[in-house]
Amino acid sequence: xxxxxxxxxxxxxxxxxxxxxxxxEGLESTSIAxxxxxxxxxxxLIIHYFKSKEELVTALIDHCxxxxxxxxxxxxxxxxxxxxxxxxxxxxxxxxxxNDLFDDGVYYSAYALVYREPQVKEKFNKIHKTLxxxxxxxxxxxxxxxxxxxxxxxxxxxxxxxxxxxxxxxxNMLDTDTEQKEHLKQSEELAFKILGLHKNPEN
Amino acid sequence: xxxxxxxxxxxxxxxxxxxxxxxxEGLESTSIAxxxxxxxxxxxLIIHYFKSKEELVTALIDHCxxxxxxxxxxxxxxxxxxxxxxxxxxxxxxxxxxNDLFDDGVYYSAYALVYREPQVKEKFNKIHKTLxxxxxxxxxxxxxxxxxxxxxxxxxxxxxxxxxxxxxxxxNMLDTDTEQKEHLKQSEELAFKILGLHKNPEN
DNA sequence: CAACTTATTGAACGGTTATTCAATAAATTT
DNA sequence: AAATTTATTGAATAACCGTTCAATAAGTTG
Numbered sequence: 001x002x003x004x005x006x007x008x009x010x011x012x013x014x015x016x017x018x019x020x021x022x023x024x025e026g027l028e029s030t031s032i033a034x035x036x037x038x039x040x041x042x043x044x045l046i047i048h049y050f051k052s053k054e055e056l057v058t059a060l061i062d063h064c065x066x067x068x069x070x071x072x073x074x075x076x077x078x079x080x081x082x083x084x085x086x087x088x089x090x091x092x093x094x095x096x097x098x099n100d101l102f103d104d105g106v107y108y109s110a111y112a113l114v115y116r117e118p119q120v121k122e123k124f125n126k127i128h129k130t131l132x133x134x135x136x137x138x139x140x141x142x143x144x145x146x147x148x149x150x151x152x153x154x155x156x157x158x159x160x161x162x163x164x165x166x167x168x169x170x171x172n173m174l175d176t177d178t179e180q181k182e183h184l185k186q187s188e189e190l191a192f193k194i195l196g197l198h199k200n201p202e203n
Numbered sequence: 204x205x206x207x208x209x210x211x212x213x214x215x216x217x218x219x220x221x222x223x224x225x226x227x228e229g230l231e232s233t234s235i236a237x238x239x240x241x242x243x244x245x246x247x248l249i250i251h252y253f254k255s256k257e258e259l260v261t262a263l264i265d266h267c268x269x270x271x272x273x274x275x276x277x278x279x280x281x282x283x284x285x286x287x288x289x290x291x292x293x294x295x296x297x298x299x300x301x302n303d304l305f306d307d308g309v310y311y312s313a314y315a316l317v318y319r320e321p322q323v324k325e326k327f328n329k330i331h332k333t334l335x336x337x338x339x340x341x342x343x344x345x346x347x348x349x350x351x352x353x354x355x356x357x358x359x360x361x362x363x364x365x366x367x368x369x370x371x372x373x374x375n376m377l378d379t380d381t382e383q384k385e386h387l388k389q390s391e392e393l394a395f396k397i398l399g400l401h402k403n404p405e406n
Numbered sequence: 407c408a409a410c411t412t413a414t415t416g417a418a419c420g421g422t423t424a425t426t427c428a429a430t431a432a433a434t435t436t
Numbered sequence: 437a438a439a440t441t442t443a444t445t446g447a448a449t450a451a452c453c454g455t456t457c458a459a460t461a462a463g464t465t466g
Binding site for chain 2 (some may be wrong): 011026029108111116121128140159162163166170172190
């Protein structure tokens with residue numbers, strides 16, 4: 001394998017240190033020096049692996065979005081049939097611990113870059129379209145099996161995701177767990193209603 | 204009035220310069236020196252009005268949120284009856300030019316602070332609850348007049364707003380106007396459906 | 407006009423930023 | 437074992453950061 005392996009490991013190490021520091025101190029105020037200190041290495045070593053800060057930030061965004069993607073993909077659980085998958089998925093997406101799987105602070109700082117950096121915009125675009133397309137496929141399958149009635153799966157997918165994103169956007173401003181859960185419950189109900197699914201767990 | 208007037212004007216001037224520079228260069232990379240330069244004054248003068256950068260950022264967030272609030276309040280137009288107000292409002296909220304009234308780049312950078320700074324969280328919380336409460340009142344009024352059937356106006360208000368916020372979150376990743384408008388149209392349709400309003404303009 | 411308060415300037419401060427570079431240590435290849 | 441490539445260090449750079457302070461200009465009040 002050679003050193004290219006060590007190189008890859010170090011790179012990942014650095015990006016993860018960046019991510020963890022950014023969670024605590026904020027994305028924009030995390031400097032190369034701070035990342036280096038947290039790894040007990042010299043700042044110049046970071047520059048050796050990432051030619052510039054910009055490149056490092058790009059790597060962080062990729063890391064963030066991959067985490068984001070994986071969380072969704074893990075939620076597509078194995079079940080007897082597609083409607084059970086859909087049911088469990090929606091239930092999970094609108095659950096409180098779903099929110100805790102991910103640090104939204106860093107994520108939204110990255111998202112803000114969408115408005116200034118076309119490449120970041122492209123990355124976010126791609127990930128979100130991927131997620132929505134996958135969900136749409138599931139809806140299509142459920143419809144084909146007659147489990148739900150959904151003739152416009154792309155549109156429905158988009159609506160569910162918009163509802164989801166908007167709900168998390170809001171509940172993170174709320175103080176209490178109770179309040180957050182209440183809002184999630186209302187949104188989940190609407191989601192089930194849109195899909196024409198009854199909320200009586202059968203798993 | 205005295206100089207307190209000039210002081211207030213200068214302060215506003217500085218915050219607006221901050222905002223405009225942040226739109227172009229990003230919130231976090233807008234320094235006091237840059238703001239000063241854009242106003243053709245000395246950095247120390249800014250410190251004279253705002254004791255620290257932190258105080259300045261707080262003022263910017265207040266400015267941002269006030270703009271945000273005002274955009275909504277302007278959309279509550281005078282109409283013959285409350286259902287016309289509601290109809291026009293929803294139509295406006297989900298329109299393309301609604302999105303252009305506001306710079307979301309700076310806004311989302313500020314929003315990201317919600318996750319680290321309790322005071323910022325509190326500010327966002329307050330504004331959003333205010334908006335949702337006002338919309339809820341309108342729903343209640345419409346229901347009272349029998350224009351719509353809405354027995355849980357608070358919940359309905361929250362759902363419409365979540366749908367709205369989530370929709371804008373997503374469409375700002377999209378490249379074309381056509382795409383954006385299509386998504387807005389779908390979300391608007393769902394909003395009208397939730398409210399039990401028919402989409403046949405009568406204004 | 408004199409006394410006083412505020413507005414504004416401009417220089418200076420120590421600290422941090424990203425980045426460069428030469429030197430050395432370690433690992434890999436020949 | 438020698439040669440070469442890569443990893444890592446540590447010092448140095450210039451630019452910028454927020455902030456302080458004394459000096460001066462301008463405006464307000466007595």
